[in-house]
Amino acid sequence: xxxxxxxxxxxxxxxxxxxxxxxxxxxxxxxxxxxxxxxxxxxxxxxxxxxxxxxxxxxxxxxxxxxxxxxxxxxxxxxxxxxxxxxxxxxxxxxxxxxxxxxxxxxxxxxxxxxxxxxxxxxxxxxxxxxxxxxxxxxxxxxxxxxxxxxxxxxxxxxxxxxxxxxxxxxxxxxxxxxxxxxxxxxxxxxxxxxxxxxxxxxxxxxxxxxxxxxxxxxxxxxxxxxxxxxxxxxxxxxxxxxxxxxxxxxxxxxxxxxxxxxxxxxxxxxxxxxxxxxxxxx
Ligand SMILES: [Zn+2]
Numbered sequence: 074x075x076x077x078x079x080x081x082x083x084x085x086x087x088x089x090x091x092x093x094x095x096x097x098x099x100x101x102x103x104x105x106x107x108x109x110x111x112x113x114x115x116x117x118x119x120x121x122x123x124x125x126x127x128x129x130x131x132x133x134x135x136x137x138x139x140x141x142x143x144x145x146x147x148x149x150x151x152x153x154x155x156x157x158x159x160x161x162x163x164x165x166x167x168x169x170x171x172x173x174x175x176x177x178x179x180x181x182x183x184x185x186x187x188x189x190x191x192x193x194x195x196x197x198x199x200x201x202x203x204x205x206x207x208x209x210x211x212x213x214x215x216x217x218x219x220x221x222x223x224x225x226x227x228x229x230x231x232x233x234x235x236x237x238x239x240x241x242x243x244x245x246x247x248x249x250x251x252x253x254x255x256x257x258x259x260x261x262x263x264x265x266x267x268x269x270x271x272x273x274x275x276x277x278x279x280x281x282x283x284x285x286x287x288x289x290x291x292x293x294x295x296x297x298x299x300x301x302x303x304x305x306x307x308x309x310x311x312x313x314x315x316x317x318x319x320x321x322x323x324x325x326x327x328x329x330x331x332x333x334x335x336x337x338x339x340x341x342x343x344x345x346x347x348x349x350x351x352x353x354x355x356x
């Protein structure tokens with residue numbers, strides 16, 4: 074009888090332990106006393122639960138370190154593509170003579186082919202965008218002034234440096250369409266997916282449509298973006314994220330990496346805050 078009671082107590086206590094979240098910091102002392110950790114509100118870092126600000130900072134540091142290790146990896150996978158000038162020639166937009174002239178000019182000036190053919194009057198902007206889309210196996214999105222969807226956020230600095238715009242989003246299915254002007258940046262697609270948890274598809278938009286959209290949105294641009302343009306250490310990025318987390322009364326953070334920036338999204342019940350940290354060339 075006594076033994077079965079002990080069994081019962083240990084069964085219940087292990088069930089309680091299962092139901093109560095454990096801090097993802099494996100060295101956290103509160104994990105020894107489940108209830109102490111559980112009673113704290115805690116914070117989430119990319120899907121992992123941390124019991125308090127100190128453990129959050131540690132989790133953020135680990136997450137940032139892992140992202141820096143993977144830096145550049147998602148940008149290297151590229152399928153071989155037909156050069157744009159040849160593609161325009163194959164579509165009979167460029168004649169053989171024009172093709173020769175374009176290639177010579179590109180060699181001498183280093184300018185991109187899309188700009189050269191438009192400057193010389195050999196192709197229209199629509200023809201260039203459609204050829205670029207074909208080159209990358211993506212559709213085109215044809216509007217003169219795209220309206221940015223209100224329910225998706227992307228830091229303006231990233232739109233400008235990648236020449237990319239969020240165009241359409243389906244909140245219910247968590248799907249986002251992202252328009253590029255010059256090339257598809259896979260690392261950006263991957264980063265947006267990990268920060269927003271939307272699945273992202275790429276398409277192409279005209280350069281003028283991109284510029285129009287950015288001009289129109291200048292005045293109404295979101296205020297909840299912070300940019301750290303000086304180069305920060307990993308520890309500094311984690312501490313700054315923790316400070317903003319506490320200041321905003323937020324519930325967690327997600328991180329993503331781009332060419333030059335670490336993107337931290339501090340997630341709250343009402344609003345999100347985006348922090349961009351400029352990255353040094355090497356750590
Ligand atoms: Zn903890």
